[in-house]
Amino acid sequence: MNVLEIEDLKKKFGSHQVLDGLSIAVPEHSVFGFLGKNGAGKTTTMKIVLGLLQSDGGEVRVLGEKSVYGQNAANRFIGYLPDVPEFYSYMTPVEYLRLCGQITGMKEKQIRLKSEELLELVGLKGVKKRIGGFSRGMKQRLGIAQALFNEPKLLICDEPTSALDPVGRREVLDIMEQVREKTTVIFSTHVLTDVERICDRVAVLNNGKTVMEGRLDEIRDRHRKNALLIAFERKENLKRFIEEPVFRKLLTASKKEGCQVIIEAADIEQAESELIRGLNETQIMPSRLEILEPSLEGLFMEAIQ
DSSP states (O other): OEEEEEEEEEEEETTEEEEEEEEEEEETTOEEEEEOOTTSSHHHHHHHHTTSSOOSEEEEEETTEEOOTTOOGGGGGEEEEOSSOOOOTTSOHHHHHHHHHHHTTOOHHHHHHHHHHHHHHTTOTTOOSOGGGOOHHHHHHHHHHHHTTTOOSEEEEESTTTTOOHHHHHHHHHHHHHGGGTSEEEEEESOHHHHHHHOSEEEEEETTEEEEEEEHHHHHHHHOOOEEEEEOSSHHHHHHHHHOGGGTTGGGGEEEETTEEEEEOSSHHHHHHHHHHHHHHHTOOOSEEEEOOOOHHHHHHHHTO
16 A cells, blocks of 8 residues: 555746656555755655645645645645754753644643653653753654654655764664654655665655656666675785686676776676685685675666766
8 A cells, every 4th residue: 555646746946847747656664765866856745745835737645635735634644854843942842742732632641641652762751951952863853753743644754864963863763764663754865875774665856757766675686787796905815816817717707996806797696606616725815705786876876867
């Protein structure tokens, strides 16, 4: 089942066509990375999904219900974390979540129990410090708690880690990974390492269209090249390896990059077996030997060319 479906979405600002037939589908309980360069239209897409911006064409459905600008009933299924969440700085986390609960009409007991649960999830339980003194990472974590308060079926996060330090980024990503059992997560970003860490599905936006979409492992399989990487710490070992007759056949389709060699072969398992046997015979010890996997950075750059 798809929680979010976007079909042929279009949006123009003046003469600039930001979205030009964008289509994506986000399955239930996935962590979906929405990738694109700065200015590619990721935030525009999310605002249209939330009914905060009117599209010029196409359709958006959340759990089968159409998103409509200005009167979006589908928002009852959605939790939203903007890239820079704003709070009442004089409040504590408990006070702020209590206000959120009161606005939605929840009973006091429900508010208290839900606040305790969410503050523990995001690592802010027992924090009595006022929000005005929070770090950027603490604000992002409180923003996730707020976004999850109505138990949404879809959690939308707009570049949630872009301005965080490594510790804050790890904390936010850990939370997003934890909540996938209860909700579906889609987050826009240009930080590819974040996507590699927690996402199972991705879509790449370029020139207003989806240029790559699917399960991350399947995309890698489709773009995998039959290649081995072997690296050496010392140039002398690299020289010995290249000059050793036992490796001559393997090295006919290879390229040297610094102290490492990339070997291409039609049968990668046979090539790896021959390589290991030759290394054992010659007692040449590499520092690294692996089947070369396509990196998300390489796939991203290839997709947006």
